[in-house]
Amino acid sequence: MKLYSGPLSLFTAKVRIALDEKGLDYERIEVGWSLANRYEPHHSEVAALNPKEQVPVLVDGDVVVYDSTLILEYLEERFPEPALYPSGLAQRARRRQLEAAADEIVFPAVWELIDGGFYPARPGDTEAAQRSAAAKRRLAELQQELDKQLTGREYLCERFSVADIGTFVMLSTASTLDAPPAAACTRSTPGWRAWRRGRRCDASWRRWAPPRPPRGRACRNAHPTAPPANQAAARPCRFSRAWGSTPRC
Numbered sequence: 152m153k154l155y156s157g158p159l160s161l162f163t164a165k166v167r168i169a170l171d172e173k174g175l176d177y178e179r180i181e182v183g184w185s186l187a188n189r190y191e192p193h194h195s196e197v198a199a200l201n202p203k204e205q206v207p208v209l210v211d212g213d214v215v216v217y218d219s220t221l222i223l224e225y226l227e228e229r230f231p232e233p234a235l236y237p238s239g240l241a242q243r244a245r246r247r248q249l250e251a252a253a254d255e256i257v258f259p260a261v262w263e264l265i266d267g268g269f270y271p272a273r274p275g276d277t278e279a280a281q282r283s284a285a286a287k288r289r290l291a292e293l294q295q296e297l298d299k300q301l302t303g304r305e306y307l308c309e310r311f312s313v314a315d316i317g318t319f320v321m322l323s324t325a326s327t328l329d330a331p332p333a334a335a336c337t338r339s340t341p342g343w344r345a346w347r348r349g350r351r352c353d354a355s356w357r358r359w360a361p362p363r364p365p366r367g368r369a370c371r372n373a374h375p376t377a378p379p380a381n382q383a384a385a386r387p388c389r390f391s392r393a394w395g396s397t398p399r400c
């Protein structure tokens with residue numbers, strides 16, 4: 152199997168964690184990325200395989216699947232053990248709902264922090280700081296809501312599942328970007344903290360998070376592996392240090 156992967160792509164992270172959880176071997180192809188040009192120009196093979204020109208894309212023989220949620224479904228059907236989906240109609244519906252919420256409710260708030268702080272501001276954009284502050288407030292609320300759901304339970308569904316993976320990837324990334332603000336990370340969210348620090352979520356974070364560069368040394372290249380020769384070279388990235396850091400709470 153081949154996975155086209157973005158070095159800082161949270162959607163790719165969901166798939167990479169699931170592949171590792173299932174113990175599957177695969178070839179990871181990192182597409183080109185740079186701070187200035189983001190994913191442009193798009194990787195030619197990704198553009199040919201996915202009309203949306205986005206990663207992740209999974210290729211398994213003749214089968215091509217794009218979109219992280221659909222890739223996870225494919226992997227579960229093709230390699231059912233160990234299961235990453237709960238059993239039973241109600242739990243499966245809950246899993247779908249939570250995974251969709253991670254992608255469509257949590258991620259947009261995280262994106263405000265990435266677009267307004269990680270990437271250079273777009274010319275004329277004077278509202279990035281306000282959007283970022285609003286996103287931090289929203290993420291603090293979402294963390295509180297999640298904490299209620301986790302009270303008295305180890306995982307979001309009946310077992311560790313893609314609902315945990317999706318939620319954890321989005322919220323832990325937010326946490327490395329100081330959202331919610333460190334001051335808000337109090338003992339008031341014990342369910343969230345126990346879940347986040349639990350063995351499965353912690354192991355997933357360690358597998359995915361980019362390595363932290365040695366103290367005091369600039370990160371010269373955000374790519375875990377060199378980009379293909381025909382892709383834009385990675386630029387120095389001051390934020391990959393933050394990205395590789397431990398979530399604050």
Ligand SMILES: N[C@@H](CCC(=O)N[C@@H](CS)C(=O)NCC(=O)O)C(=O)O
Nearest residue numbers: 160161162190205206207218219220
């Ligand atoms: N819904 C898609 C979203 C994929 C996505 O947004 N990928 C980003 C990287 S995180 C990408 O490839 N962006 C490049 C572009 O849109 O040009 C999924 O779940 O896979």
